[in-house]
Amino acid sequence: xxxxxxxxxxxxxxxxxxxxxxxxxxxxxxxxxxxxxxxxxxxxxxxxxxxxxxxxxxxxxxxxxxxxxxxxxxxxxxxxxxxxxxxxxxxxxxxxxxxxxxxxxxxxxxxxxxxxxxxxxxxxxxxxxxxxxxxxxxxxxxxxxxxxxxxxxxxxxxxxxxxxxxxxxxxxxxxxxxxxxxxxxxxxxxxxxxxxxxxxxxxxxxxxxxxxxxxxxxxxxxxxxxxxxxxxxxxxxxxxxxxxxxxxxxxxxxxxxxxxxxxxxxxxxxxxxxxx
Amino acid sequence: xxxxxxxxxxxxxxxxxxxxxxxxxxxxxxxxxxxxxxxxxxxxxxxxxxxxxxxxxxxxxxxxxxxxxxxxxxxxxxxxxxxxxxxxxxxxxxxxxxxxxxxxxxxxxxxxxxxxxxxxxxxxxxxxxxxxxxxxxxxxxxxxxxxxxxxxxxxxxxxxxxxxxxxxxxxxxxxxxxxxxxxxxxxxxxxxxxxxxxxxxxxxxxxxxxxxxxxxxxxxxxxxxxxxxxxxxxxxxxxxxxxxxxxxxxxxxxxxxxxxxxxxxxxxxxxxxxxxxxxxxxxxxxxxxxxxxxxxxxxxxxxxxxxxxxxxxxxxxx
Numbered sequence: 182x183x184x185x186x187x188x189x190x191x192x193x194x195x196x197x198x199x200x201x202x203x204x205x206x207x208x209x210x211x212x213x214x215x216x217x218x219x220x221x222x223x224x225x226x227x228x229x230x231x232x233x234x235x236x237x238x239x240x241x242x243x244x245x246x247x248x249x250x251x252x253x254x255x256x257x258x259x260x261x262x263x264x265x266x267x268x269x270x271x272x273x274x275x276x277x278x279x280x281x282x283x284x285x286x287x288x289x290x291x292x293x294x295x296x297x298x299x300x301x302x303x304x305x306x307x308x309x310x311x312x313x314x315x316x317x318x319x320x321x322x323x324x325x326x327x328x329x330x331x332x333x334x335x336x337x338x339x340x341x342x343x344x345x346x347x348x349x350x351x352x353x354x355x356x357x358x359x360x361x362x363x364x365x366x367x368x369x370x371x372x373x374x375x376x377x378x379x380x381x382x383x384x385x386x387x388x389x390x391x392x393x394x395x396x397x398x399x400x401x402x403x404x405x406x407x408x409x410x411x412x413x414x415x416x417x418x419x420x421x422x423x424x425x426x427x428x429x430x431x432x433x434x435x436x437x438x439x440x441x442x443x444x445x446x447x448x449x450x451x452x453x454x455x456x457x
Numbered sequence: 458x459x460x461x462x463x464x465x466x467x468x469x470x471x472x473x474x475x476x477x478x479x480x481x482x483x484x485x486x487x488x489x490x491x492x493x494x495x496x497x498x499x500x501x502x503x504x505x506x507x508x509x510x511x512x513x514x515x516x517x518x519x520x521x522x523x524x525x526x527x528x529x530x531x532x533x534x535x536x537x538x539x540x541x542x543x544x545x546x547x548x549x550x551x552x553x554x555x556x557x558x559x560x561x562x563x564x565x566x567x568x569x570x571x572x573x574x575x576x577x578x579x580x581x582x583x584x585x586x587x588x589x590x591x592x593x594x595x596x597x598x599x600x601x602x603x604x605x606x607x608x609x610x611x612x613x614x615x616x617x618x619x620x621x622x623x624x625x626x627x628x629x630x631x632x633x634x635x636x637x638x639x640x641x642x643x644x645x646x647x648x649x650x651x652x653x654x655x656x657x658x659x660x661x662x663x664x665x666x667x668x669x670x671x672x673x674x675x676x677x678x679x680x681x682x683x684x685x686x687x688x689x690x691x692x693x694x695x696x697x698x699x700x701x702x703x704x705x706x707x708x709x710x711x712x713x714x715x716x717x718x719x720x721x722x723x724x725x726x727x728x729x730x731x732x733x734x735x736x737x738x739x740x741x742x743x744x745x746x747x748x749x750x751x752x753x754x755x756x757x758x759x760x761x762x763x764x765x766x767x768x769x770x771x772x773x774x775x
Contacts, residue, residue, distance in 0.1 A: 194577060195584075199591045202650070206594070208617050209606050224620050266500075274497035283490035289498070296505050300759060302711045302732040303752035306739040307508035307515060327504035335497065360485040364493075389599025391714050392732070396740050407601035411718065414605055421609050428602045439597040443590055446597070450655060451662030453700075 209432070213237070213425040220421045236422030240430070247416060251402055252409040253430060255321070256388055259405055262325045263387040264380045271334030271379065272372075276364050278335065279342035280350070293332045302392065312397055323397045324405055328387065334379050337452065341375040342368065378449035381442045388435055406431045515749035522743045534750035545738065545747055551726055552734035555716070559730065560709040563645045567705045568698075571653045575660035576690075589661070593654035600651075604718025607647045608634065611719065640720045640728050647715055652708070656701050663697030664690070699770045703763055710759055731755050 212220055216233035219226060240249050277283070278290055308327055309318075317323040345368065353363045369376065394408040404412070410427050417423045439446055516534050520527045537543035578589055595603065610617045611633035623629030633643045667690065675685045691698075713732040716722060722729035729737075731751070739748025 188582065191577070191582070192584075195588050198574070198577075199588060202591055202595055202654070205606060205610055205617075205650070208610065212609070221615065223614055224623065225615060225617065270497040270500060273493040277490040277493035281485060281490040281493070283487070286490075289494065292506065293501070296501075296509070298760065298763070299509060300707060300711050300756055302713060303735070303756050304508045304512065305736055306745050306748050306752060307511035308504060309740060310511060310515070310745070311503060311508060326500060330497075330501040330503075330505040332505075360489050360493075385597055389597075389601070391600050392736070396736060407599050410601040410605055414608065414718065419612075419615070421615065424605055424609065428605045431602050432598050435597045435599070435602075436594065439590075439594065443586075447589070447593065447658055450593075450658045453659065 206432070209425050209428055212421050213429045215422050217420065217422060221419075233422070236426035239417075239420070239423045240426045246401060247409060247413060248402055249406075249409060249413075249427065249430065252404050252406045255404065256406040256431075257434075259321060259324045260384045260387040262321075263329060264384040266325065266329045267331070267334050267383040268376060268380055270329060271338055272369065272376065273364070275335045275338035276342055276368060279339045280347075281360075293335055296330075297332050305393065305396070308393075309397065318397055319399050319403050321403075324387070324390070324394050328390065328393070333453070334383065337379060337449065338372070338375055340452070341372055345371055374445065374448070377442065378445040381438060381445050382449050385435060385438065385446075388431075512749045512752055515745050516753055518746050520744075520746035520749070522745065527746075530746070534747045535754065537747060538750060538754060545744075545751075548726065548734060548738075549751060552729050552731045555726075555728055556710055556712065556731040558641060559644060559648075559712055559716075559728075560706060562641060563648050563709045564702070564705050566645065566649050567653060567656055567709070568702055570649065571656035571701075572660050572694075574653065574657040575664055576686075578657070578661055579664045589658065593658055595651050596655045598651075600714030601718065603647065603651050604714055607643070608719045611643050611647075634720050635723055637724060637727055640723065643719060644712075644715050644728060647719065648709070648712070656705065659701055660694070660697060663694050666697075667693035695770065699767070702770075703766055706762055706766070707759060710755070710762075 211227070211229055213236045214232050214234070215229040216231070216235050219229060219233070278286065312318055312323050312327065317326075349367050349371070350363050353367050358366070389407060390405070391407045391411070394405045395411055398404050398408055410424075410431060413424055413427050517529060517531060518527050519530045519534075537545055538549050540546060574592060578585055578592075609615075613619060613630060613632050613635070616633070618633060619629045619631060622631070631639055633639050671689045671693070672685060675689050680688065711732055712730050713736075716728045716730050717733055720728045722733065726734075732755075735748050735751045735755070738751065739745045
């Protein structure tokens with residue numbers, strides 16, 4: 182460090198800014214462990230006194246019309262399957278576009294590029310019809326599969342595959358491997374960071390998806406957590422410890438994943454700008 | 458990108474840079490590429506391409522999910538959006554006004570503030586990665602979480618925001634989510650809080666791509682910090698800036714969850730956005746034809762904005 186004292190103003194700004202982002206999240210956690218009456222106080226008290234499990238007790242109440250635990254399981258299943266599906270479909274497609282030569286390559290690529298300019302929200306009505314025709318409404322498939330058609334994964338991995346040294350693949354071919362073996366044993370192991378990035382980003386985007394699930398899932402036991410949270414607001418209205426407990430439940434997996442895989446998340450976001 | 462010009466690449470380098478291998482190097486059967494593409498194209502075709510075609514087709518029909526007949530109506534659905542005596546005219550334009558208001562208010566903040574944050578972080582100091590993670594953290598949470606959280610924080614009576622304002626001697630009874638212009642301040646403020654870390658990370662990557670030599674040269678020429686920002690940083694960031702402006706406009710124009718959860722469109726339908734109105738019209742009121750026409754009109758409006766955007770950035774380059 183050049184000069185510790187000259188750094189003080191910088192750290193002051195950094196810390197104040199950090200507080201702006203962190204304090205609301207801390208408030209969410211603190212409220213979730215307040216009793217009903219403590220949360221109704223005006224002006225509000227900062228610290229829960231006493232710490233109460235009221236919010237979580239009501240949230241997980243057995244036999245409730247809002248099976249929150251089931252929503253959590255549904256969301257986990259949907260996000261995991263979605264991430265796996267994106268990984269398989271995007272990596273194989275990206276490899277073909279990066280390394281193979283075939284009729285229609287430009288056309289396929291151009292079509293994928295073109296869909297980047299269509300705002301996803303505008304496809305909701307026709308996609309709803311397609312899902313209805315397939316009899317997928319109110320099933321797990323409807324929140325796993327349609328969004329896997331995203332172009333980002335294919336772009337991102339294609340870009341990464343293009344940076345790999347071709348010699349390794351050529352050597353494997355000379356050793357008698359076929360394309361599939363080259364892809365599985367040479368390309369994928371070399372691409373672990375990019376694959377990790379795509380997996381984490383796909384999981385998060387599905388875990389957080391809100392607009393689509395609230396219109397294609399109807400039954401209380403089929404909802405994902407974000408769709409269910411939207412309902413809680415209407416059920417519990419000003420019963421904030423319960424609502425905040427629900428928000429905490431949806432935040433924890435996302436924040437834990439972010440802390441563990443921070444490098445990959447930041448890397449993925451950074452690249453999206455540079456390649457744009 | 459404004460890559461520095463280098464000497465002519467050698468033949469081997471050129472071969473490596475080329476994305477498509479020369480015919481002599483093809484090492485796979487004819488069907489192989491299509492088999493690799495098949496799983497993706499299947500999903501892409503059904504949920505990416507088909508809905509685009511279907512959307513156009515829907516927009517030309519009077520389409521009610523519950524009615525057996527779905528007659529072709531030509532461009533009537535589009536004409537309805539522009540004729541003052543139609544059923545949807547008032548609501549449609551009110552939603553367009555809402556989305557436009559939100560976009561115009563949020564985009565400048567989401568372009569400028571994250572740039573400041575990125576500049577703050579664009580230096581090596583202890584704790585840099587930590588602060589970057591903190592600023593980015595809200596973005597990994599979904600709109601459902603931040604919607605519920607801020608609906609609570611902005612509550613006029615029990616909310617933390619009015620409490621804080623009261624502590625510093627400001628009015629502590631602002632109706633943040635039930636009256637304009639406060640509802641707009643809330644929606645824009647929450648969105649900035651939620652997503653500015655995302656843009657900051659993109660800027661940061663762009664800043665790190667600017668060669669350090671350019672700054673050194675400018676310093677030797679006696680340039681001030683402001684000169685360096687204007688003449689080195691901003692030109693170096695142009696592609697990233699274009700990306701940030703374009704994606705932020707698109708994201709803001711597609712805003713839905715914040716107003717759905719925080720203001721519920723209130724007061725009246727003043728903060729109900731275009732996307733919100735489209736899904737309500739199409740799915741709750743069984744009017745998929747007009748909803749599809751609105752979707753396509755919104756897409757065309759955004760195409761115009763994006764093209765204008767590219768033009769402006771290119772013009773500045775000349």
